[in-house]
Each structure stands twice: as structure tokens, then as C-alpha cells.
Amino acid sequence: MTSKVLARIAETMAHAPTSRRSVLAMILQDPQRVLDESFEQLAHRAGSSVPTVMRTCRDLGYPGLREFKLALAQELAVSGSPLHRRVQLHDGAQEVISKVIRGAATAVSGVQAQLGVAEVEAAADAIVRASRVDCYSVGVTSSFMASDMQARLFRLGLVSNAYLDIHLQLVSAATLGTQGVVFAISHVGGMPSLIEAVDVAHSQGATVIALTQQETELAKHADIVLGIHVPEDPIMHVGTEAYLVHLTVIEIVTVLVAQRLGDLAVKRLGGVREVLSTRGVDMRHYARLDWDTAAAVNESKLKLNERKLK
Template sequence: MSPCLLQKIAALRGHAPATRRTILELILEDPDRVLQESFEQLAERSRSSVPTIMRTCRDLGFAGLREFKLALAQELALGGSPLHRRVSIEDATDAVVDKIARSAAASVSGVRGQLDVPVLDAAVAAIAAAPHVDLYGAGATSWFMACDLQARLFRLGLSATAWADYHLQQVAGAAQRPGGVVIAISHVGGMPSLLDAVDIARAQGARLVALTRPGTALAARADFLLGLSVPDDAVMHVGIDAYLTHLTAIEILTVLVAQRRGASAVQRLQRTREAFRRHGIDTAVHPLQSWDDPDSGDNGDSGDGDAKGAAA
């Protein structure tokens, strides 16, 4: 058996066919549950079939589900897997710190393998060119993420509004128009009121960027799916792994949108910081990179999507 079976599963997930990818994601999300399930139960939960479960086990190097379960049980018994936090009641403080820190690092690292880069590029292009961006969050965590991303996009010069109230989300959706973008953030991806607001916005011609788990009702509606799967938290359904993966995706979106908008985004940030400086707030900042041609002396405001660099 590979000494890091869960790592092998995560690596295989990146290039597996859609149905098998769902099976692998379920294993990573809750390996203990998989150990208790039958062939049929796992097939039903993954919306696949028993033969597909068998093929997935063979992809991992096992003759069948029973052999795979034995190897998985052995690895979980060892504990300390870098891809699945397993803190027991007997763990000392240093062991708890180590397991949680490695789990958090693995969650962030896993974002890279889960994002579809062509889809991400298309989503960034739509956001950067949108006359207006509405952001919806369902639940306390997703609402915080929506507010954070709205503040970032607004500072880059985009017209963006985050809506918390479910009724106002629907009103905002009805006010959307072709070319507009709605960014919906939800780990669970099944809140009926959120889905209603999304449906209303799409009916007006807006395009949907969904930050959610693959296979959810929200994901099925997305024009651009930023699909991120993370294990459920033992204390809260939406836990630290979801926080970290979504925050990482938000940072990626911010930088890519800034690159797409080019010098105009940097100038917007410069003006904002100058306004803060005059009022004595937010003055401890890092210098902004310039995306202008150093030989031209032109500070331009073209918003050229080909400008190179990274947002500060």
C-alpha cells in the first residue's frame, strides 16, 4: 500500500472522469463513512454504479472495494494524514497544532488542482468587463466571503454590490441585464432562496460565477463553475477548510481581475490609498507595482487586459 493513500486519491481526482472524480471526492471528504458503506450505498451517494466504484478502486491499484477499504482503514489507523485532519481526544497540544496546520495547508494547496483554468480565465474576463457585479452569499461564512470579494472588486474600479437579504438578492437579480455578472458563494450550494435569486438574474441575461462544491444545485446553474470540494468540519458543517479554500479562490480572482483591467486598476488603488493617507487612515501600505511601460513615462488609463504584473 502507498504510505499516503489519501494523497494518491487527491492526485488521481485531478484528471479522473467526472463520475469517478465524484467518488474520489466523497472518499476525501469523509473516509470514515466510506469504510462503513457498501458498494451499493457508495454508488447511490455518488450517483454512479457498482462497476464504476470497482473501476475507481482499480485506478487506485486495488482489486476491489474490500481491498481498498482495508488499505484505507490501515492508513487512517496510523493517523497524521496530510490530507485529512484526525484529532483524537487523547492528542497533546503539539499534535493538535500539527494536524490542524497540515490539514489547513493541504486545503489551500488543493485549490490549485481543483480549479479549471480555462473556466477561471473565462470567469475573470466576464467579471472584468461586466457593467455591474452582484455578489450573493448564503449563510454567515459565505456572506463574509461575498463582502470580502465585493470590497476587493470595488477597489479595483468595478461596480459591485454584495447582498445579504434574500429578498434583496432577488430584487437585484431582477435588475440585472445582459453582460452583468452574479457571483454566488455557497459551500452547500442548495439554499432555495439563493437558487431563486440566481434564476431571476440569469433570466435577465446575467452570467453566473458559482463558488461552490461540484455536483450541487448551484453548480448546475453556473456559467462559470469554480468548484471546490473540502471535507466537512467536525464542529461546524462549513469549517476552516471551506474558509481557506474560498479565501484562496477569492484572492486568485482578485489578482486575475486586476491583471485583466491593467493600469486602470492600479491607478484606482493609488487614488484610494491617497485618499486614505490624506485622512490619516490605512497608511501602512506596501508600494503598488506599476504596470506601465517604464520607458514611455505614460501612466495611461486604458485598462489593457494584456498588462502584466500582480495586484498588491
């Protein structure tokens, strides 16, 4: 595997102090594992300290561990297997299962370190106060997320819509007032049509919440940014790990919204569940259908009709 980051590590080892050399050797041994670990875990495995890990990152030209991990993840994604960011072509089924699950778990657990408490609280407050929440998205994955967000808010009794068509997004944005909220979802965050719809909503005085990566064009046009970064996927522009991370953020926001609605949310959710379960739409137990009995009944009816005709 050729990598500028790994090559730099190998070069740095030649003249690094002994304490830092152990950290560098550990990274070279299993660079993918490093992406999953914290300062403390890395220091423990290397038999070193957190300050030493920090200094090692700086020796390599990165301000801190986060920046180093980002560069390493990007190069591993490019130089690794074309099948998956973690899985190699020669891996067996057990390794595939382990690596894919570990990657998903790491991505979800990384949400806590990236998501700002103030931002999610501000998003929940804006949604609860809103006269209408319109969810915008571009792309297959984000469109599913927008529809999911709308369904969650709708069940809580809030006025919400999901618009996936750029024309409808513009119509929505033009009709939102100062109490309206746009919840825009885009991992890449650079689609011009989405930015335009957000700008129109802004011009009407609406609040814009963006679920995207930090520093994207969408983030720059939003009032509240739920910024989440996930390393690139070698196959899909927006991979499974980004999908899981967005879904986790949506879950967090909607739970906070439900908390703010309090007893009203509990009553609404209970009412929806009761209606679905008593109308045969969302039942947990279904009546047994005995095909043999049904066939026998139909045959008896057929014979009876034949006798009547005679």
C-alpha cells in the same frame, strides 16, 4: 476506529498481490496522511509504482485515487474526533498545531488540482466586461466571502454590491441586464432562495458565476462554475478549510481581474491606498500619545481657571 473503507482494505489485504499489499498496509497505518499525498508520494512511500496505486484503488471499488480519498475523508470525518477532522481528543498542543496547519495547507494546495484554468479566466473576463457585479451568499462564512469579494472589486473601481438578504438578492437579480454578473457563493450550494435569485438573474440575461462544489444545485444553475470540494468538517457545516479554499479562489479571480484592467487597476489601487494613508484611516505610524504630559496640561488648565474665578 470503525470504518467501512478501512475494513474493506483489511479484507482485501488477505488476497492481494504482494505489490498492492504494501500500498494497503501503508493506508491502514496512517489513513489521514494518505489524504495529503499524491499518486507519486504514495507510490514512493509504499516502494511501489503509480499504476500499482491506481490498481489498488480499483481493487477497493473506486475508479481512481480522488474517489478513494473522498470516501476515506468522509468516513474519517464521521468516525474521528468531534473536535476536528484531524485532531484526536488525546492529542497534545504540538500535535494540534501541526495537524490543523497541515490540514489548512493541504486544503489550499488542493485548489490547484481542482480549479479549472478555463473557468477562472472566463469568470475574470465576465467580471471585467460587466456593467455591475452583484455578490450573493447564504450563511455566515459565505456572507463574509461575498462582502470580501465586493470590497476587492470596489477597490479596483468596478461597480459591485454584496447582497446577503434574500429580498435584496431578488431585487438585484430583477434589475440586472445582459451585461450584469452575479457572483454566487455557497459551499453547500442548495439553498432554494439563492437558486431562485440566480434563476431570476438568468431570466434578465445576466451571467452567473458560482463558487461552490461541483454537482451542487447552484452549480447546475450557473454559467461558470468555480468548483471546489473540501471534505466535511465534523463541527461546522462549512468548516475552516472550506473558508480558506474559498478565500484562495477569490484571491485568484481578483488578481486575474486586476491583470486585465492593467495600468488602470494599478492607478486605482494606488489612489485608494494614498487616500486612506493620508487621511489617518490606514496609517502605518501613529503619533505617540503621552498620557502623563496630557494629564499635566489638563491640571495646569484647571488651576489657571481656578485662579481666574478667585
